[in-house]
Amino acid sequence: MNFRPTIVAFLCNWCAYTGADLAGTSRLHYAPNVRIIRIMCSGRIEPTFILKAFKEGADGVLVCGCHPGDCHYQEGNYKCLRRFKLLEKFVCQMGIEKERLKLEWISASEGKQFAELVNEMTAAILKLGPGKVQKTLELEHLKTN
């Protein structure tokens, strides 16, 4: 069977989500495997959300917020960035390749950049193959039962 990666994307309402909407209004085409979840600010993102997405079988997780200095809530994106750096290490230690987790800044006017970002990430994950978290979890589950 052809591998079709699934990417879960967390987009802040003010910049990134609007940018993704702009990709739509500009009819820019990108890979259909991204599933977007809207949050008000990238600062809201808890590590749990990202880990949950991997656990549910996501092959990649994308987080997008406003560019530094442009946050609608002044500096939520910086707070996201700090937490993200720590999470990145943690995720790597769990055996998830670093290409599967990405944080990017997308402004409300960057529809094109968003479309390109999704395509690039999809291509990178296609090379890596399916995420292994879920399979590992299933094995663990079998072992413990």
Added chain:
Amino acid sequence: MEEPRIGVYVCWCGTNISKMVDVEAVTKEVGTLPGVVLSKNYKYMCSDPGQDLIIKDIKSHNLNRVIVAACSPRIHELTFRNACEKAGINPYLFEMANIREQDSWVHTDRTEATKKAIDLVIGAIRRVRYHEPLQKRSVNVDPATLIIGGGISGMTAALEIANAGKKVYLLERTDHLGGQVARFDLTFPHLSSARQMIRPMIQRVENHPMIIVYLNTELKEVSGYIGNFKARLVFNGAEQPEITFGNIIAAVGLKPFDPSVIAEYGYGKFPDVITSLEFEDKLRAGRILTKYGKEPRNVAIIHCVGSRNKQYHEYCSRVCCMVALKFVHEIRAALPDANIFEIYADMRAYGKGHEEFYAMTTHKQIIFLMYDQQKSLPLIREAYRDDDCNMLIEMNELLSGIDIEVPVDMVILMVNMEAHDNVKEVVRTIGVSLCGNQFFIEKHPKLDPVATTTGGVFIVGTCQGPKDIPDSVAQAKAAAARILATIAQGSVPVEVTTAVVNESFCCGCQTCISVCPYSAVSFDEAKKVSVVNEVLCKGCGTCGGCCPAGAITSKHFTDRQILSEIEGIMSMSY
């Protein structure tokens, strides 16, 4: 928790969605999921019959949750929330799935797009189950307005609001009102005097009892929220007493592009290569003279300087073509025998009376020469000793395809309009954003061009994008009308999706206090727990994101809701 009774509505949006997403398949697929009472599709959910369908179903099927899969929630979330409210259920028991902007419009494979739509709707179904009713809140509106920028847009808005008897603080960082228009001589296309228009306006503003003008004043800091802002102003380096107001209009305008970065034009090197604004100065002074004090016999006007050129600015400044034609009339009147060259890239005469004005100008014995921006710019150089002119313009004339030399004594560069250097500071201070061209972003480019995504902050005039005087004035009056409407109402609805602390879980670490950008969280020393001030909270959720004890709930973006949405969108993927 009450048992969810969910109604799902899939919108065709005409063919916008139905062309790429099999709406029938989506409707069928999600119709049997737990909690879903009914699942329907309709041509235009946002239309009156579409909304009526929801309202009727809520009543007759006793629905307590509603999902619409349609366009972006940024467009119609409010529409459907209102429909829910009309039918008697709390508007926050509604959720939208974006299957247009983020699905049908961006994908080309119908099977994949349909699959994605199903995933998104399932995500919404799982999420909406955990939605809780939230109560609307409103705050009183301070009837004063702060207007930043004393150009024609800012002054127009100020007069409009002040004439309705409401107070206006008009802030201008230079030492005079009038903005760019104060530098113009005549205006296009009627060749009426800018001075006769702007002078009386400045006087009316300065003498108006309801307008307080601050000249030479900078905006230091703005705090508060819609209806209740506060600002600190700095006049000549000294801080002024704090002012309070309910709404803000940004009318900061644009500034002329500095053409010295374009080597071909030699601006700064040749004294008689001047910008359009510098030429306006000459016109207002009543004399068109070269540096040598002579009347020029050959005048060239070069269009699109810094405009429509990826190296400088990709956008069109919209007014320069007509200003250039206006110059022709003024030069011809002053110098009947001069040779006038219009060196243009494209002639844009899109507005009311503009095409007629263009046609009229062609009878003024001028020479139109076209150049190709993509190929090369005209090159200005010094003339030879025995030439009968000061400078020569070397160019390839596009229509004839011939390389020519144009003799000139004066060159007017029709410079682009670009953002002020401090624009980033301004947007940060008032909490709005810029687009790629450094123009202020409107709430909706078509349906809400004067509001921003920040409640109570409006944008008018050229800071929103290059425009002429009539467009600036229209926008200023529109923003004034919006503000007067909220003042008349006396109160405005505010964010209800705020954060709330569960005191029994709070460990008193105060992490939330250190991350809150609005100082909305404080510490209750007696109870040793954090407390959120719901009036100050804007609902970003950062405190909830970092709370190690899980004591903070971001209303409408709770962990439970988001985690369920993740489960939902992933449930079909394997």
